[in-house]
Amino acid sequence: MEDNLFSGIGNGIQIEGKVLETFQKNFVQVQDILDQNRVLINEINHNHVSKIPDNLSRNAGLIRELNNNIRTVAELYANLSNSFAKSMEASSEGESAGTSKSDGRGGQKRNRSSN
Template structure:
């Protein structure tokens, strides 16, 4: 498929529209979270520069929010990876290769 961003996988399969929509939706979510993180980082930096006790204590909550956002991005990418592997496995059933990729990455809690 010409112009297909997934055509370079070299597995000779087509990714269905549902998977592509899932990828697009997830990437929009990731971009939104990253935009929010940029704003949080800017606010954290400004608070740090003032060295005012109230601003510095507020940074603790902002940093927690930033860390939670980073976890959400990691989870979204992990889910995307699993979706891709599942789609590839489903489309290559009956393939004589038989090699399977891991479906879920285990992260320390």
């Protein structure tokens, strides 16, 4: 299904490759952070259950780290969304330019007269 994901994009393989590369890179980063969060949550839970004062005070720092990680994941997803939108705009513009060149008008729009 991934092969068909970007079929029909005007600039073809170039955009598809860049978009997929960006997606893969960001998703790997997100997965690494989520794995790290799982470890943090387990440690926070363990410290909470232990009720040992030092462990409980350590949780404050762990929770801050967890919050920062969540913020980073949100930023990565926002960047992914922006990258995807830009690539779709670029491919759309490429399709438009390709279409207008092939119809012999060289990309210029014709204005209709109101008469």
